[in-house]
Amino acid sequence: MNRNQMNEQIMKQLNKAGVANTSQPTKRRTVGQRVRRWTGLMMALVLFPLAMQAQQIDLLIKGGHVVDPKNGINQTMDVAVIDGKIAEVSRSIDANRARRVADAEGLYVVPGLIDMHTHIFFGTEEVGYSGFEINNSFGSVRPDAFAFRTGVTTMVDAGSSGWRDLPTFRKQTVEESRARILAFVSIAEDGMLGSVHSNYLDGMQPDATAFMINENDDFVVGIKAHHYRGDDFGPVERAVEAGNLAGVPVMVDFGGHQPPLSLETLLMEKLRPGDILTHTHFGSSSRQGAIDESGNLRDFILPAQDRGIIFDVGHGAGGFQWDQAIPGSRQGFWPNTISTDLYRNSMNAGMKNLNNVMSKFLAIGMSLEDVIERVTWKPAQVLQREELGHLSVGAEADIAVLQKHEGSFGFLDARGQRVEGDEKLETELTVRAGRIVYDLNGISAPDWVEPTWDE
Amino acid sequence: MGRITLLLIGLGIGPASCQSDPDPVYDLLIDNGHVVDARNGVDQVMDVALLDGRIARVSPEIDPEQATQRIDATGLYVAPGLINPHGHYFTGPRIGADDGGFSGAFASGFSSVSPDNFTLRNGITTVVDAGTSGWRNVEQFKENVVDPSTTRVLAFLNIVGYGMLDHNHNQRVEDMDVERTVAALEEHDDWLVGTKIGHFYSPDWTPFERAQQAARESGTRLFVECHLPELPMGEILERLEEGDILTHIYGAVHDREHILNQEGRVRPDMIAARERGVFFDTGHGGVSFHYDLAAPALEQGFLPDAFGTDLHRFSMNAGMKNMLNVMSKFMNLGMDPSDLLSRATWGTAKMVGREDLGHLSEGAVADIAILNLKEGSFGFVDSGGERLQGDRIWEAEVTLREGRVVWDLNGLAARPWQEDDVQR
Numbered sequence: 001m002n003r004n005q006m007n008e009q010i011m012k013q014l015n016k017a018g019v020a021n022t023s024q025p026t027k028r029r030t031v032g033q034r035v036r037r038w039t040g041l042m043m044a045l046v047l048f049p050l051a052m053q054a055q056q057i058d059l060l061i062k063g064g065h066v067v068d069p070k071n072g073i074n075q076t077m078d079v080a081v082i083d084g085k086i087a088e089v090s091r092s093i094d095a096n097r098a099r100r101v102a103d104a105e106g107l108y109v110v111p112g113l114i115d116m117h118t119h120i121f122f123g124t125e126e127v128g129y130s131g132f133e134i135n136n137s138f139g140s141v142r143p144d145a146f147a148f149r150t151g152v153t154t155m156v157d158a159g160s161s162g163w164r165d166l167p168t169f170r171k172q173t174v175e176e177s178r179a180r181i182l183a184f185v186s187i188a189e190d191g192m193l194g195s196v197h198s199n200y201l202d203g204m205q206p207d208a209t210a211f212m213i214n215e216n217d218d219f220v221v222g223i224k225a226h227h228y229r230g231d232d233f234g235p236v237e238r239a240v241e242a243g244n245l246a247g248v249p250v251m252v253d254f255g256g257h258q259p260p261l262s263l264e265t266l267l268m269e270k271l272r273p274g275d276i277l278t279h280t281h282f283g284s285s286s287r288q289g290a291i292d293e294s295g296n297l298r299d300f301i302l303p304a305q306d307r308g309i310i311f312d313v314g315h316g317a318g319g320f321q322w323d324q325a326i327p328g329s330r331q332g333f334w335p336n337t338i339s340t341d342l343y344r345n346s347m348n349a350g351m352k353n354l355n356n357v358m359s360k361f362l363a364i365g366m367s368l369e370d371v372i373e374r375v376t377w378k379p380a381q382v383l384q385r386e387e388l389g390h391l392s393v394g395a396e397a398d399i400a401v402l403q404k405h406e407g408s409f410g411f412l413d414a415r416g417q418r419v420e421g422d423e424k425l426e427t428e429l430t431v432r433a434g435r436i437v438y439d440l441n442g443i444s445a446p447d448w449v450e451p452t453w454d455e
Numbered sequence: 456m457g458r459i460t461l462l463l464i465g466l467g468i469g470p471a472s473c474q475s476d477p478d479p480v481y482d483l484l485i486d487n488g489h490v491v492d493a494r495n496g497v498d499q500v501m502d503v504a505l506l507d508g509r510i511a512r513v514s515p516e517i518d519p520e521q522a523t524q525r526i527d528a529t530g531l532y533v534a535p536g537l538i539n540p541h542g543h544y545f546t547g548p549r550i551g552a553d554d555g556g557f558s559g560a561f562a563s564g565f566s567s568v569s570p571d572n573f574t575l576r577n578g579i580t581t582v583v584d585a586g587t588s589g590w591r592n593v594e595q596f597k598e599n600v601v602d603p604s605t606t607r608v609l610a611f612l613n614i615v616g617y618g619m620l621d622h623n624h625n626q627r628v629e630d631m632d633v634e635r636t637v638a639a640l641e642e643h644d645d646w647l648v649g650t651k652i653g654h655f656y657s658p659d660w661t662p663f664e665r666a667q668q669a670a671r672e673s674g675t676r677l678f679v680e681c682h683l684p685e686l687p688m689g690e691i692l693e694r695l696e697e698g699d700i701l702t703h704i705y706g707a708v709h710d711r712e713h714i715l716n717q718e719g720r721v722r723p724d725m726i727a728a729r730e731r732g733v734f735f736d737t738g739h740g741g742v743s744f745h746y747d748l749a750a751p752a753l754e755q756g757f758l759p760d761a762f763g764t765d766l767h768r769f770s771m772n773a774g775m776k777n778m779l780n781v782m783s784k785f786m787n788l789g790m791d792p793s794d795l796l797s798r799a800t801w802g803t804a805k806m807v808g809r810e811d812l813g814h815l816s817e818g819a820v821a822d823i824a825i826l827n828l829k830e831g832s833f834g835f836v837d838s839g840g841e842r843l844q845g846d847r848i849w850e851a852e853v854t855l856r857e858g859r860v861v862w863d864l865n866g867l868a869a870r871p872w873q874e875d876d877v878q879r
Contacts, residue, residue, distance in 0.1 A: 124599045138599075141569065141572060142572070145771065149776070323872070347572065412866045418872060441835075442834035442835065447842050447843075447844070448746045448747075448842060450746075450750065
């Protein structure tokens with residue numbers, strides 16, 4: 001069924017009031033996704049022989065330690081870029097073949113990072129009443145102010161926009177940004193405009209949401225359910241219904257219920273494999289944490305992860321607590337994806353940026369390879385955008401070169417508590433579609449030579 | 456927090472432990488940092504105590520027991536909050552038009568950036584917008600940027616009524632209204648600090664004269680950008696008087712004469728202008744900082760009065776990056792760390808005519824930067840894409856705005872996580 005046929009069916013369904021879709025998750029791919037997959041494959045077939053003919057290399061990243069989890073690479077390799085694509089990854093590529101060389105010795109070369117939880121629907125609209133200021137407003141931030149300087153080449157907005165605002169979001173954020181922008185659309189028709197909108201069940205229409213996902217499937221990758229205070233799973237159920245219609249995953253920002261709703265019901269019954277719980281390391285009086293009041297990992301957490309539920313960090317200003325993350329790690333529970341929940345209130349707090357959040361997991365014992373996988377190949381899989389998050393030959397050349405500093409560092413959680421660590425990641429170089437878009441210390445730049453003057 | 460504690464103690468219901476100790480009289484003590492406060496001639500290890508968002512005391516030894524909270528600044532520099540005198544912050548939803556050279560979308564547009572995204576993490580507590588708005592849209596700028604920002608936002612008002620809307624609007628002399636510009640400067644004299652002229656492409660001095668006239672009538676500064684290709688540098692310098700500001704001084708910009716003459720010497724008319732009180736700002740930007748010009752100028756003693764970054768969408772990820780990076784370039788070209796901090800605080804405050812800022816005098820607003828002078832191997836790229844190797848770089852550890860911690864890189868102001876917390 002193509003996109004138009006899917007939307008025809010949705011239009012028909014709109015005429016039947018109250019029909020709930022209780023079918024099992026289908027994980028269909030849209031036509032756009034299929035085309036992208038085939039394009040990637042075709043490019044690989046076309047480019048591979050070209051690279052073999054010793055074509056001039058546009059950019060050679062030389063001597064770095066490549067970590068490419070999808071392809072199982074974790075060793076020193078050279079990476080060559082031609083025409084915006086990965087042309088070759090091998091032990092030694094002749095620098096004379098390259099127009100430009102970035103010296104990555106002692107650095108880590110990884111796929112461009114994917115931050116799958118951000119709020120980037122920046123605008124200047126004020127609702128004039130108690131709102132989140134996330135939807136087309138000041139609470140969101142501009143992606144390019146944060147992306148490239150932290151190695152991020154793909155930023156995913158987490159439900160700032162509902163289906164009504166998707167065209168505005170596309171125009172203002174997707175098309176105006178140099179970073180690649182993807183998005184979860186909110187199940188609330190007005191997105192994260194205000195509390196009342198997130199609690200207005202009648203405004204959560206699976207059909208209209210799925211329709212707009214199909215219309216915008218070049219950047220919409222999922223559906224977000226969030227900020228609901230009712231004592232039921234209404235928004236989650238409607239988001240899942242829309243997810244079934246459009247073949248995309250659902251991300252849930254769970255909490256705000258008094259007394260708290262059952263996390264077990266959410267993870268074991270309501271969500272489908274591939275759906276996402278965000279703010280994983282958060283617990284409060286209105287949201288059950290993965291760690292209970294006694295410091296024990298709840299018994300359904302690992303089984304939920306086994307059945308395919310994705311646990312996303314979504315750090316934010318309030319969504320990450322050491323007293324959830326550390327006991328979890330000690331009991332064998334690690335998040336599947338690492339993300340920032342970047343927005344106005346988190347950017348200058350304990351969160352700071354994705355590299356800082358990644359470093360927190362190094363500080364509590366996650367290996368560098370595992371950290372990298374959780375910001376590259378894993379989110380690409382979760383978002384069903386498997387053309388991203390790896391350095392396969394033929395893939396678009398989105399690359400991050402990272403430095404792992406050693407020293408004494410402090411890392412703050414959302415409650416203002418510090419954990420010490422001795423490693424910290426910093427972005428040295430970012431490449432987007434083959435172009436150098438950030439170079440912290442000029443590792444790809446020629447040395448300045450003092451000019452001579454007529455005396 | 457501190458005020459509540461003080462109140463409780465005042466009422467005699469404080470915790471028992473407080474009764475044996477001296478009562479905390481300060482909210483926060485910044486302990487044992489190297490304080491650089493040029494206005495007060497301080498350049499040594501000192502303690503700084505804050506109360507109610509203001510500087511309460513600066514002294515070689517203040518008892519930590521007197522403060523509710525303490526930040527250990529041993530080995531770090533403590534300076535007044537840095538001031539970035541040149542950036543474009545009138546951010547908004549307007550998308551740029553292709554208008555042949557001058558990329559628009561600065562006024563309420565995508566080419567401007569949000570101050571808080573770049574300031575606090577770099578020790579900056581005050582920025583000055585460089586004429587992105589004019590008298591027609593200054594209210595919108597205030598509502599959308601100045602008021603909602605944690606950073607203190609000051610601004611030069613463009614002599615063009617629409618500010619930096621697009622190329623065509625910038626050429627309309629009839630939109631350069633002295634009377635209305637002066638009225639806006641007077642109405643918003645708590646945050647507007649002067650007028651700006653730039654991006655005018657005819658050999659007509661009227662816009663320059665009007666900007667200068669509006670500055671004089673309102674008693675504020677004149678800020679002169681580049682992109683005035685038909686106005687010879689020599690005559691611009693002749694017209695500049697005490698307090699006027701010229702920016703982009705180390706740029707090899709194609710449409711302006713350079714700071715150095717054919718022999719590689721700083722132009723005598725620049726030196727003469729400085730001697731009569733004209734200020735010179737760096738204005739790094741995307742294309743306006745070249746080692747070929749800066750290094751010889753510094754060698755000849757022509758240092759910048761301020762480290763304006765010309766922050767905008769096109770400079771942020773280029774060689775510029777942020778103001779600490781720009782300052783570090785000058786440090787690795789030979790400038791002294793304390794001198795850099797003095798210029799980035801008190802020097803810049805004087806330049807923009809805001810002497811209430813940029814110092815740690817008792818009673819001054821507690822805008823403070825705690826900075827780390829990191830040693831290692833660093834590279835610094837100029838606008839020509841060339842790298843200078845250096846061994847030191849500034850990094851912001853903690854930033855305070857009106858006494859409040861608004862940035863804390865390594866948690867110096869935080870308490871350590873306690874294992875017991877799990878058992879809450």
